[in-house]
Amino acid sequence: MKLSQIETPALILDRRRLEANLARMSERARALEVDLRPHMKTAKSAEVARLATAGHSGGITVSTLKEAEYFAEHGYTDMVYAVGISLDKLARVAALQSQGARLALLTDDVEVAGRIGERAAALGTHLEVLIEVDIGDGRAGLAPDSEDLVEIGRALDGAANVTLRGVLSHAGHSYGCRRVAEVEAVAEAERAGAVRAAERLRAAGLPCPVVSVGSTPTAVHARDLAGVTEMRPGVYMFNDVFQAEIESCAHSDIAISVLATVTSRHRGRGESVIDAGGLALSKDRSTAEAPRDVGYGLVVDMACGDSLPELHVVRVSQEHGIVAAPAGEPGFAGLAPGSRVRVLPNHACFTAAAYERYHVVEGGDQVVAEWPRVNGW
Amino acid sequence: MKLSQIETPALILDRRRLEANLARMSERARALEVDLRPHMKTAKSAEVARLATAGHSGGITVSTLKEAEYFAEHGYTDMVYAVGISLDKLARVAALQSQGARLALLTDDVEVAGRIGERAAALGTHLEVLIEVDIGDGRAGLAPDSEDLVEIGRALDGAANVTLRGVLSHAGHSYGCRRVAEVEAVAEAERAGAVRAAERLRAAGLPCPVVSVGSTPTAVHARDLAGVTEMRPGVYMFNDVFQAEIESCAHSDIAISVLATVTSRHRGRGESVIDAGGLALSKDRSTAEAPRDVGYGLVVDMACGDSLPELHVVRVSQEHGIVAAPAGEPGFAGLAPGSRVRVLPNHACFTAAAYERYHVVEGGDQVVAEWPRVNGW
Numbered sequence: 057m058k059l060s061q062i063e064t065p066a067l068i069l070d071r072r073r074l075e076a077n078l079a080r081m082s083e084r085a086r087a088l089e090v091d092l093r094p095h096m097k098t099a100k101s102a103e104v105a106r107l108a109t110a111g112h113s114g115g116i117t118v119s120t121l122k123e124a125e126y127f128a129e130h131g132y133t134d135m136v137y138a139v140g141i142s143l144d145k146l147a148r149v150a151a152l153q154s155q156g157a158r159l160a161l162l163t164d165d166v167e168v169a170g171r172i173g174e175r176a177a178a179l180g181t182h183l184e185v186l187i188e189v190d191i192g193d194g195r196a197g198l199a200p201d202s203e204d205l206v207e208i209g210r211a212l213d214g215a216a217n218v219t220l221r222g223v224l225s226h227a228g229h230s231y232g233c234r235r236v237a238e239v240e241a242v243a244e245a246e247r248a249g250a251v252r253a254a255e256r257l258r259a260a261g262l263p264c265p266v267v268s269v270g271s272t273p274t275a276v277h278a279r280d281l282a283g284v285t286e287m288r289p290g291v292y293m294f295n296d297v298f299q300a301e302i303e304s305c306a307h308s309d310i311a312i313s314v315l316a317t318v319t320s321r322h323r324g325r326g327e328s329v330i331d332a333g334g335l336a337l338s339k340d341r342s343t344a345e346a347p348r349d350v351g352y353g354l355v356v357d358m359a360c361g362d363s364l365p366e367l368h369v370v371r372v373s374q375e376h377g378i379v380a381a382p383a384g385e386p387g388f389a390g391l392a393p394g395s396r397v398r399v400l401p402n403h404a405c406f407t408a409a410a411y412e413r414y415h416v417v418e419g420g421d422q423v424v425a426e427w428p429r430v431n432g433w
Numbered sequence: 434m435k436l437s438q439i440e441t442p443a444l445i446l447d448r449r450r451l452e453a454n455l456a457r458m459s460e461r462a463r464a465l466e467v468d469l470r471p472h473m474k475t476a477k478s479a480e481v482a483r484l485a486t487a488g489h490s491g492g493i494t495v496s497t498l499k500e501a502e503y504f505a506e507h508g509y510t511d512m513v514y515a516v517g518i519s520l521d522k523l524a525r526v527a528a529l530q531s532q533g534a535r536l537a538l539l540t541d542d543v544e545v546a547g548r549i550g551e552r553a554a555a556l557g558t559h560l561e562v563l564i565e566v567d568i569g570d571g572r573a574g575l576a577p578d579s580e581d582l583v584e585i586g587r588a589l590d591g592a593a594n595v596t597l598r599g600v601l602s603h604a605g606h607s608y609g610c611r612r613v614a615e616v617e618a619v620a621e622a623e624r625a626g627a628v629r630a631a632e633r634l635r636a637a638g639l640p641c642p643v644v645s646v647g648s649t650p651t652a653v654h655a656r657d658l659a660g661v662t663e664m665r666p667g668v669y670m671f672n673d674v675f676q677a678e679i680e681s682c683a684h685s686d687i688a689i690s691v692l693a694t695v696t697s698r699h700r701g702r703g704e705s706v707i708d709a710g711g712l713a714l715s716k717d718r719s720t721a722e723a724p725r726d727v728g729y730g731l732v733v734d735m736a737c738g739d740s741l742p743e744l745h746v747v748r749v750s751q752e753h754g755i756v757a758a759p760a761g762e763p764g765f766a767g768l769a770p771g772s773r774v775r776v777l778p779n780h781a782c783f784t785a786a787a788y789e790r791y792h793v794v795e796g797g798d799q800v801v802a803e804w805p806r807v808n809g810w
Contacts, residue, residue, distance in 0.1 A: 063498075063525070065810055097751055119752045121440075139752045140696035140706060142771055148440070165697045165770045188697075195753055196697050196706045228750060319517035320542045320565075320573050329517060329573045335786055336810070339716045373605060374474055374782055375496045375516045376572055393542045394519055405751055409712055410786070412809055432789055433442055433713070 059358060059421040060396065064317040065336035068398065069414035073311035074293060078108050081275065081292050088281040093117050093136060095290030098405045102130035103427040108293060117288045121148050126430040128157035136160045138224065138288065140188060140196050143168060143175055150179035160221050164188040164197045169208040173215020185212050186224040186266065191249035193228040200253040209262040222266030223253045230273040236303050243274035251283035276304045294404040297354050301346035312408060313360060313398035321390035327380045328391040332399055334372035338406035353399035355379050358421065360398055369399060436735060436798040437773065441694040442713035445775065446791035450688035451670060455485050458652065458669050465658040470494050470513060472667030475782045479507035480804040485670060494665040498525050503807040505534035513537045515601065515665065517565060517573050520545060520552050527556035537598050541565040541574045546585040550592020562589050563601040563643065568626035570605040577630040586639040599643030600630045607650040613680050620651035628660035653681045671781040674731050675719035689785060690737060690775035698767035704757045705768040709776055711749035715783035730776035732756050735798065737775055746776060
């Protein structure tokens, strides 16, 4: 099948771009002398994970227990669930581990840390736990100098069915940076903060073999990761318009796109309607604050080339996307009904989440494979 | 199972609220003397459709061909696909109709109208087509006085394998209204515009048996629908915080919520983290311009009551929701890790789309059923 023949909207993955992105990040990890534990929250695909882990330890990161179960079924046995654990999820974790996989958990909470050992014992499982450290993102995690850090470390280390595995941070605030120098500074702050937390645990006589840092922008731009043992970027596999805007990649590195068909044209206002709306593109507006705001996606031609004028998806409703030139650009009569376009996403993780599968191409318009995704919880 | 026992995040549907919402809209349709053709784009569930069509003709509206196929499998034979058709989708429409269902289509394009008859003949099917009329929404459709309207009507009526079924409008701009009087004015403009388009077709000697109008706000507030034959609201089944803000409903009419568990607490900044983030709640920001902006959702207690202080999901990342009191409200120490809350969605259609099923309750905390949904395309 060719791209001109498949049903739209559809999620297209260009394997050549994917592999180039993976190779670049693998090289980064090697140069920085850390392991690469790719975050599968973006791709959610065993086929992509196979390519992304090649040449590294084989460990991966997941964002949901459903991902963990899916990847365990596909042979992955070394996983980190990089979202704070609640005790009510431990039965499912124990069931997963009873099948042979290991799923390291995360917490920043004294009470959870104090009770996780007894729950693990009751469930007949052994848990590895990382302590979440916040280096300025303000989402979750403890400050590296927090008093709770050592208290949590002691609670975990003292529990019979728990191993304290180390510390983990996610520099999500790197997404707020607009220049490479800013990302470099966040990356160094993340490195220093995570290492500081690890050293405090060690100084208290606690083990801390793992120092794990995250985020694609900091992985791309970190100058040095001394003291860090692994990094967990995810969106680098696909990239997106937002990552291009903050200089994590170029537009030509964006590996996924939404294939859409034009359903009507409104010449008077220079607009066309495509069959990819808010569900097919997501309502993520990551580029709203970026240097160039592309609305709900950047519209490109069928070869992901630049034969079209600059066109954005300027409005969406559930199944309608309105395509127009950005305000102030020269007038455009609209795209002809029946013609097809590809839309580069604002935020790959959210756009991909609406689809059950990738239609895989290799640069051209021939669909060479369909790769399933795992969604939901 | 009780709500305290199921995995989170989960989508909860309160059947009592649903049935009250359905009864209210059924009564509206009867009072306005129009048929109710409920739009299933929000609920995407055969169980909900069964309840929503009770007492009406049994016809429904769908937003994707996948919905059409799903509802056809569940016995629905009279459907309108209320998104502009592209010719490349006709083979799938023909396949669906060959199983016995009828799926009326929509267009506003002269070229599509000119070619749809020959495609229908080639596919061995007969198509019913509505002409889309734009009453100020600016998404898709022709102005009621457009020259193309009659041209499209003639093209459709003149094609051997096509029946011109009528006109259809969607007053999506009613979502921009902030007061009931404004919605009433939009509803009257929509009625008058759709009827005007129908009369122009009839004056040209063309058939126009159906005059179909849409949108929950206008369905709730229309004073009169003289000349209209059917209405197609959808979100009224569930309602959401945005619909409450524009006075389509009360908060106590919101029938769906996301059940979430607190994973960590940050007392210093009065924030808690829940396991429902941007994917579980959607990134829809419908209330951004509403009188009260609830961020990514309004947090309520397990009974959907008001025992908690006013709390919003103020930030999200993929699997994290940050819960806090709105800016300027009194300080709040945060919710305890392990506790559970329900989140009323900004926009029901988008939040529900992340889930494969509803956990159904009847006012209380007992899950009495699981109803599947159909997502994707």
